[in-house]
Amino acid sequence: MEKEYTIAIDAMGGDYAPKEIVEGVLLARERYENINFNLYGNKGQILAIIGDRDQNRIKIINTTEIIEMGEEPVKAVRSKKDSSLVAAADAVKNGEADALFSAGNTGALLASGIFIVGRIKGIQRPALLTVLPSVADEKRSWVFMDAGANAEVKPSYLYQFAVIGNFYAKNVLKRKDPEIKLLNNGEEEDKGDRIHIEAHQLLKNSKHLNFTGNIESRYLLEGNADVVVADGFSGNAALKAIEGTALSMFSGLRKVLTDSGLTTKIGAALVKPALKKFAAVLDYNQAGGAVIAGVKAPVVKTHGSAKAPAVANTIGQIKTILEKDFVGNITNYIQQNPDEFK
Amino acid sequence: MEKEYTIAIDAMGGDYAPKEIVEGVLLARERYENINFNLYGNKGQILAIIGDRDQNRIKIINTTEIIEMGEEPVKAVRSKKDSSLVAAADAVKNGEADALFSAGNTGALLASGIFIVGRIKGIQRPALLTVLPSVADEKRSWVFMDAGANAEVKPSYLYQFAVIGNFYAKNVLKRKDPEIKLLNNGEEEDKGDRIHIEAHQLLKNSKHLNFTGNIESRYLLEGNADVVVADGFSGNAALKAIEGTALSMFSGLRKVLTDSGLTTKIGAALVKPALKKFAAVLDYNQAGGAVIAGVKAPVVKTHGSAKAPAVANTIGQIKTILEKDFVGNITNYIQQNPDEFK
Known part of the structure; x- marks a missing residue:
């Protein structure tokens, strides 16, 4: 039973x-x-x-x-x-x-x-864990944390977020050996402020985590990681920027497709189902809720x-x-x- | 002459x-x-x-x-x-x-x-100033700084970025009384880490700046400010997330519009000019270069x-x-x- x-x-x-x-x-x-x-x-x-x-x-x-x-x-x-x-x-x-x-x-x-x-x-600090979509690879949704609970962090918090995110990716997203990355302002290991430089070293030296380096927010939607670890301040900035850009683009698209001439309007009607399907991929609310992890x-x-x-x-x-x-x-x-x- | x-x-x-x-x-x-x-x-x-x-x-x-x-x-x-x-x-x-x-x-x-x-x-610290588009209001491009020069900042740096950005908005974007906002993880004045809370107070108490509060990255493309001030770390995270989301969405859109059935393909051909025009709005590289300010x-x-x-x-x-x-x-x-x- x-x-x-x-x-x-x-x-x-x-x-x-x-x-x-x-x-x-x-x-x-x-x-x-x-x-x-x-x-x-x-x-x-x-x-x-x-x-x-x-x-x-x-x-x-x-x-x-x-x-x-x-x-x-x-x-x-x-x-x-x-x-x-x-x-x-x-x-x-x-x-x-x-x-x-x-x-x-x-x-x-x-x-x-x-x-x-x-x-x-x-x-040390629970954090907000959320699952986000990959535009490049529909099957590779990924774990993002901290999405905004901790505006100030220490390197050890970031390490702990990785441990937590790793289990979530294994247990809930069913990834075998989750690839973990650190959100930073460059790929090289000396990038970022002191907190991120030190967190990078903690993650790199872990015997248990498959840490594969820094990721810039530019590549978040490309599906290059199973878990992305971030401080709650820049994590929130990146997450809300993604959300805002997607929403602003959809409303901007709607405007150009409906305010333009007849040809565009006919075209817009024809592509509507495909656009809807695409919008669903990006709607990460569909993927479920945010976890206080x-x-x-x-x-x-x-x-x-x-x-x-x-x-x-x-x-x-x-x-x-x-x-x-x-x-x-x-x-x-x-x-x-x-x-x-x- | x-x-x-x-x-x-x-x-x-x-x-x-x-x-x-x-x-x-x-x-x-x-x-x-x-x-x-x-x-x-x-x-x-x-x-x-x-x-x-x-x-x-x-x-x-x-x-x-x-x-x-x-x-x-x-x-x-x-x-x-x-x-x-x-x-x-x-x-x-x-x-x-x-x-x-x-x-x-x-x-x-x-x-x-x-x-x-x-x-x-x-x-104290020069910063990277860039001009970004507004999707909601094509005429309201806006100044963003620091886009990534200073991963670590003090409240006084953020204040100085605002002074610099204010002159750029006046002189180059021809805004009369530029509206200045602080990138933060919430609108209330007690939001953010200690640095952003203190910077908010410095900006609020300025006699010379038209500071109108915090802005979340969610609203950056909505054209609600003439100048947005950010630390270089979360500023970079937000900027690259916007850029990445726009690029990922355009490539995702291209995929759904060309991989789908004939109806969608015909529609895609008809909406192409409108989409191109829309893409140009978002291409902030067209707006010029980044300034070491x-x-x-x-x-x-x-x-x-x-x-x-x-x-x-x-x-x-x-x-x-x-x-x-x-x-x-x-x-x-x-x-x-x-x-x-x-």
């Missing part, structure tokens, strides 16, 4: 919560037979959405507060003890659930992961505008993370290599 | 040097009547390219060495005293020329600017693959920088506001 897992669901976080979150859970329940769902939120609203559908494998825990998208994260997590997010995080901490899902305030989820679920012993249980955030299918996909991602024991693998690695985690 | 200027030209730097550099100079000579050109390089080769065309306003100074694209910049500038680049930089230093042009090794040009032409008194004379780099028209355009950009006295304006500002430049 398959091992069973319970996921704590923040049913009230996200632009379309609780409706799309609950519908996503119902969709995921059909797909994944070994998953139980603990839903935290307004019980009346959740029950109304479920309607006359059965509540097998679903438990509803009523909460009275909601952390909004714009709230200051740390303050909100500290003060709103009966929010759907904090109650769900508490359940993970207390062992009532194995993982935490939210589509709400990213900073608040990060704070809940770090302060409530708690860091894995030996991990380095904490004692899977804590996963899907985008705020997620609808039911995206919610169900992210739950599928959490199922894989649980089944492959991503957290356990990191914990074991630290125990076996204590000198790397002093 | 128009004031005359002399530009020192590194005729041997760039993928198509000296041919396209010399042809670009000849093109620029036709356009700009008040510019004289001192060409540094292999005299025999340069003369062969000029052929039977006249040498009005052109002076050729023979040099025997070339700094290659891959060479270690500082070492190359120090050791190759008779290279076309170092000789041209020396001419600017000695007052024989008013500005320096090169399509060669960027790092070597940066080193020549800093060590030979020299910093403006009061400027904060040194005592205009030092401008055009891209290595520049052909004659791009060379001539960059010379036009240098002409504007000279005529508007960009360097003089910075120097005067520092003299008038000495407490900002301690």
Whole structure:
């Protein structure tokens, strides 16, 4: 028999919560037979959405507060003890659930992961892990971390991000010997500020990681690595620049294709399906949620505008993370290599 | 009568040097009547390219060495005293020329600017200034600096970049009261690491700058600022990510449009002119060269693959920088506001 897992669901976080979150859970329940769902939120609203559908494998825990998208994260997590997010995080901490899902305030989820679920012993700083697409090679999506949790880092943090990213690439993306690169402003090993120069040496001297050198942000979408490690400040700058350029280009393209003459308009209609397919490749939100990595249980955030299918996909991602024991693998690695985690 | 200027030209730097550099100079000579050109390089080769065309306003100074694209910049500038680049930089230093042009090794040009032409008194760190397009508003190109010269910065450097960028936006882009933003990982003033938080306060408290807050890299191409100030590390990460995403997307687009069925192929043929026009908007190399800003004379780099028209355009950009006295304006500002430049 398959091992069973319970996921704590923040049913009230996200632009379309609780409706799309609950519908996503119902969709995921059909797909994944070994998953139980603990839903935290307004019980009346959740029950109304479920309607006359059965509540097998679903438990509803009523909460009275909601952390909004714009709230200051740390303050909100500290003060709103009966929010759907904090109650769900508490359940993970207390062992009532194995993982935490939210589509709400990213900073608040990060704070809940770090302060409530708690860091894995030996991990200095948990970070935001995200999976990005490769335009050159559709099959080679890749792990990027830190996507923005730590604006200031030490070389040892970057090393730890690589260890974490390595397990994610192995366990979830099923890569054999993940190729790891360091985001830097040049390929040579003496490039970057002191932190990146030192991190490069730590990674290069690792006996356990397949580190193949620096990567410039220019080549991120070319699929040249399975894991790219970055400090949260320039990592965020690169990630948001990629996102912004893609979005700006699509809107710019739409403009030139519709504002031009008739010939172009006819052409635009003909290429539309191909463009849509292409846009889907770049939409990394489809690939699932961002993981607060380095904490004692899977804590996963899907985008705020997620609808039911995206919610169900992210739950599928959490199922894989649980089944492959991503957290356990990191914990074991630290125990076996204590000198790397002093 | 128009004031005359002399530009020192590194005729041997760039993928198509000296041919396209010399042809670009000849093109620029036709356009700009008040510019004289001192060409540094292999005299025999340069003369062969000029052929039977006249040498009005052109002076050729023979040099025997070339700094290659891959060479270690500082070492190359120090050791190759008779290279076309170092000789041209020396001419600017000695007052024989008013500005320096090169399509060669960027790092070597940066080193020549800093060590030979020299910093403006009061400027702590010269930086790489580049002009980028806005996809949302074609008319609102914007100044970005530092694009990668300084991997490590202090808050005061970022402040100085803003002063420099402000004059560039005024003098060269003809903006009245340039809107200045700081590249950061969030819009709120407490975002970022300590350096960016402190720089934000310096900029906010300036009496002379129209600072309107932080900008995330997501919005860079939306045309929301006239000047964006960044540290050279995350600035480089954002810039290269924009460049890489645009290039990856165009190659990905080409693939879906040509690998698909007949309908898409026909459509692709019809939209091709519109796509080409759109690609031109994004090709920031067309907008001219990158400026080593904060040194005592205009030092401008055009891209290595520049052909004659791009060379001539960059010379036009240098002409504007000279005529508007960009360097003089910075120097005067520092003299008038000495407490900002301690």
